[in-house]
Amino acid sequence: MKTINFKKIFFLPLLLVMFITSCQDEVTEITNPNEEDTIEANSSLANLMRNTAANDGSIDNIIDLANCLEIQLPVTVIVDGIEIIVSSQSDYDLIEDLFDASGNTTNDLDIVFPITIIFSDYTELVLQNQDALDVLIDSCNGENEEDDDIECVDFQYPIVFSVYNTDFQVIDTVTINDDEALYLFIENLEGGILASLNFPVTMVLANGNTLVVENNAELETVIVENQDDCDEDDDYDWNDDDFEDCDVNIAGLEEYLLACDIEAYTYDASGNILDENYLNFNAAGEVIVNGEPAVVEVGSWLLLETDSGYELHIQGLLTFSILNGDWLLLGCDEDEYIFQQETGNDTVIMELEQECEDCNNPEVLINDLVIYMPFAEEVHDLISGFSAENITNTFVEDRAGNSSCAIAFTGNDTFEIPVNTNSELIQGDSFSISVWFKMQNDIPGNLETFFRSPGNATQGFQLGVYDLNTPLFNDNSSFFLWDNDWNGEVDVQWDNTDWHHVVITVDASNTVRMYRDGTQRNMEENSNLNIGSLASDGYLIGEGFIGYLDDLRVYKKALSTNEVGALFNLESDCYTCL
Structure with a gap:
């Protein structure tokens, strides 16, 4: 494994040495940065940043049953005699559908070799057979066991580092655009090279909220305090089919409803879809419903916290009366909120998902x-x-x-x-x-x-x-x-x-x-x-x-x-x- 990534491991230090040699006359003297402003190799902050940027191998557990490695796509697998070329994450859903239909488990999947494995440090290795893969799988932690990678908080890219030599001279600025680049940058802070982040930096939490940090101390605090605040999905159940508890308070749930249009799906207890509608909740307590038939209807809504949990009350709808009633928040599935209502002997499930307008604004320099x-x-x-x-x-x-x-x-x-x-x-x-x-x-x-x-x-x-x-x-x-x-x-x-x-x-x-x-x-x-x-x-x-x-x-x-x-x-x- 070490020899495979020889060029990748030593590429950054080599560039930095070349830069120092070629640009020494142009180096600018600056005031020595405080110790708390720099990021040194193997420091606690450097380790936290590296673990935050590490490659998460659990995304394809439905194929390899291994949290510490990922199979490079595309890869061909055979499930129940059906050959599937997995070229994107959406194809994992197809594998799961075949498992559900046949009652099989993930152990009944065959991988077509050779395949390329990507490790947590982004090094790669080509494997020729299942035996070689099994050896690596055995070295991984099991389902939901603690590991080093941090998945509950992430950097909002791009971020920029200033790089200094041992005389505290600026020798470069490095723009980082993704996790792999950040991981390799932190890994290669060696040979007397010091770096400092150009703040402010925005961190993205597991619930989608963002936090802006202004210095190293704040950055370390945000990572430490949020590193365990989510389900890292380190089991072998693709996408966690069972509803998760929602990490949200009533204010956050209200903000979700008001942010943009909501697509609502209603199902019976057997999972059969009953209706699909578009809802617009406004701060005046009105909910505007569009659906089939092609009419628009206005009702009222209220969000309450009860002994049973959060309840969404919708009233006043005639054409779309299926949405009326007291909906108890049951759980979450990805970016969806799942509600349930008991009506007599029937149970109705309602899934709410935001339908926000796509925005390609890069959001550069928007703080303050x-x-x-x-x-x-x-x-x-x-x-x-x-x-x-x-x-x-x-x-x-x-x-x-x-x-x-x-x-x-x-x-x-x-x-x-x-x-x-x-x-x-x-x-x-x-x-x-x-x-x-x-x-x-x-x-x-x-x-x-x-x-x-x-x-x-x-x-x-x-x-x-x-x-x-x-x-x-x-x-x-x-x-x-x-x-x-x-x-x-x-x-x-x-x-x-x-x-x-x-x-x-x-x-x-x-x-x-x-x-x-x-x-x-x-x-x-x-x-x-x-x-x-x-x-x-x-x-x-x-x-x-x-x-x-x-x-x-x-x-x-x-x-x-x-x-x-x-x-x-x-x-x-x-x-x-x-």
Whole structure:
């Protein structure tokens, strides 16, 4: 096994040595990171991260009865004389259906050799016969026995490491996109190489919830506290047919029902389907039902916690009366909630499964984001859900050429978005404003605003352009911060019509920084910026502006230089969901 992965094991250290040798003159000295900021080989955190990223071999237990190894797909198996080519996990269901139909167990399955085995460390081995496989199976822990891999918490990728040498010089940044890459990275932290994670990092729990961690200590705590909070499915029953207990409280169950449309299947006690309907639960206590026949009906719903457990009460339906009644939460199956109702001598089962709209938004840099407007054919804030109605703006191509993914202003079509508790900004708050803009005005003396918090002499602020269309951030009293490089650069004269990215950050010390096109252009430390102690009722967008705006983001934090650079290099947003 060791010789098989020789190249994989030594590939990363070799690259790092080559990088150090070839780029030594370009290495940047930095302040020595604190011990708690680095991840060293064989440290407790490194071991936890490696175990979290280890390959879980239990996914194909229906074939190999082994938790510590996985058979590489495709693989051919024979069940009851029927040959099945297993090319994806969905084919495990077919194997199980054949087992259920014949009463066979997984021991009656024959594998067609040769096969390739993938171990927990992602090394691979080709096996020629069942005897060789049996030897490896015997080395695995049995059903539901404790093992090293951690399956109840995972990393949300991508994550990025900074890599240092022994002199604490940055020699590389490494982007990790999956578990295998993370496992190999941790395994190869050797030879004096130190690494630190670029926080924040998002962790995904077994119930689908996410937690954002800001440092090594928080990361270790999240892994330790959640590593045993799920059924790792380390038995030989594919997908755990029996209903599991639901790890949910009443608030979580209500959130599930309200999040998006629900597909409801009802069955009799023998498993025969009775009906299929689409339900929409709303916060006003209404449930809207669509189904066959093609009618829409409105009933009421209520979720209660009783001595028997959680009960979903549905009433007031006539056409879809099968859904009426008191439904007791019976258990969970994958992402489904299973309810049961006793009606006389009959038992009815109802399975509820979310039918959420697919969203391909990569969700980059969304922590502490309080306003997010991609302007994809709509004036819609993806954070608050607010949509501006009856606007006069048109939509144009964005910087990447995507049609109708940026918004145009003529100087007379300002609109306002409301301020809520999350998005209000007052003196003392750390915040950032990021927006892409494209000038169309040829009158250099005009004051044009991208984003303004209205107020008076002691309240408010604005970000826009003035004086030869130069980016400017100011409050309403005496603070001004200009993009001082603007007029000195050939490609940004006042009649410029290129897309540019501007970011303003204000931190806890009232230091204000202006970035344009990924580079810091100006800064005033401990400034006299005063935006006032009263939050505005609304923010004005595009006041007096002639040109195009795109991808407006407002954060309740001061973005770092790296985060500003990441936003500048981010592909243009043309999303309508988050």
